[in-house]
Amino acid sequence: MTSRGIPLDTAAIMSTVLEGILYGFSVLMFIGTVWALIYKRRVRDVNRLIAAVTVMLLTLSTAHMIVNIIRLEDGLVKYRNTFTDGPAAFFADVSQITYVIKNAIYILHTLLGDGVVIYRCYVVWQSSRIIILPSLLWCCSAFTGFSAVYSVSQATSNAGNIFTKATGQTFFALTLSTNLISSGLLAYRIWKIECNVSALRTSNRTLTPILRVLVDAAIMYSVVLFPTLVCFVCSNNGQYVMLDMLMPIISIAFYMVLIRVAISKHAHNYLSTTFHRGTTSETVREDSHPVKPLQVHISHFTQIDDTSTHGIGSEDLPSTCKVESVEEPSCAV
Incomplete structure (x- = not known):
């Protein structure tokens, strides 16, 4: 397949x-994620599955970055005079072991990311039926991806691109569909929950920020993946840039x-702690206090039988109802 472009x-x-620029940013995000997982939590309370996925994503990203640097050094320095056409011929050689490894890492990383989205969708919906289609697409992605890596590992120096045209288009289309469908189902579920509880909410806590960040994450991934698919279909070398x-x-x-x-969770906990400590006058304006329910304690209620009235009408008998105290419960978010 003839390629063109840069x-x-x-x-x-x-x-x-x-x-490398995006990797540095992802490392900072990784540090923030670790803080989010362990902040004010005991070790046994940490979500171990999410923690494992977090570490695996960083490990795969780091490995891919290292392989890319080694590959760059090999092509531009170590083997620059080995190939007739120079470094460009080296980077076109798919039989290089670094080429096979970096694409195997990419397949694993993509499958792990798509699997996380499907898992989130299952957790929010609490239904295995809702993830049947995304799971099937994920399995098809895994099959086509590992088949492509195997084909590359068996390739010769003049084999061409990493994927056959059909396999490459199928893999990118499947992973894009998996991500969009899973993210769409997840966002729809959270939106429906938000609509159902908005009328009954007694605090300012809302799921809208979480919904927005889920949509933003799906859009960010799709904005890069879709041009990658287009470049691959057009046999443009820009696909290599987009893939990395x-x-x-x-x-x-x-x-x-x-x-x-x-x-969002830590902000909610901070407000709750602040209210319970009775420091609302320092942190919240008075006119922002919600209306507080009143508790009325009734000491006793006496009813007198007709037989003990000695001829007095029942309409003359007052019911004895005494209000002892009125209390305002403490305010909690």
Whole structure:
């Protein structure tokens, strides 16, 4: 398959630089995610599944970045005079072990990111039926992805691109569909919950910020993945740049959701603690206090039988009802 666009050696430099910038940002997001997972929590209270996925995403991103740097050094320095056409010919050689490894890492990273979105969808919906379609798409993505990696591992020096055209288009289309469907179902469920509880809410806490960050994460991933698919269909070398950028973007999309949820939760806990300590006069304006329900304690209620009235009419008998005290409960968010 004849490729066109920017030269492959230029694409390798651009992809490594852009991936390095995004990787640095993803490391900062990783630190924020770890803080969100362990802040004011005991070790046994930490979600171990999410923590494991967080570490795995960083590990795969780091491994991909290292392989890209090694590959860049091999093509531009170590083997620059080995190939007749120079460095561009080296980067076009799919039989290089670094090429196989970096694409295997990409497949694993993509499947892990899509699996996290499907898992979130299951947790929010609490139904296995709702994730049947995304799970089938995920399995198809795994099959096509690992088939492509196997094909590349068996390729010769003149084999061409990483994927056959059909396999490449199928993989990118499947992973894009999986992400969009899962994210759409997740956002719809949260939106419906927000609509149902908005009329009954007694505090300012809302799910809208979480809904927005979920949508933003899906859009950010799709904005990079869709041009990658277009470049692949057009046999444009820009696909290599876009593919390397996808690695840290998948991690960033995962981290940003966890951090936003943690910020919302910690803000809610802080307000609750502040109210319970009775410092509302320092933190909240008086006119922002909600109306507080009153508790009325009735000491006793006496009813007299007709037989003990000695001829006095029942309409003359007052019911004895005494209000002892009125209390205002403490305000809690």
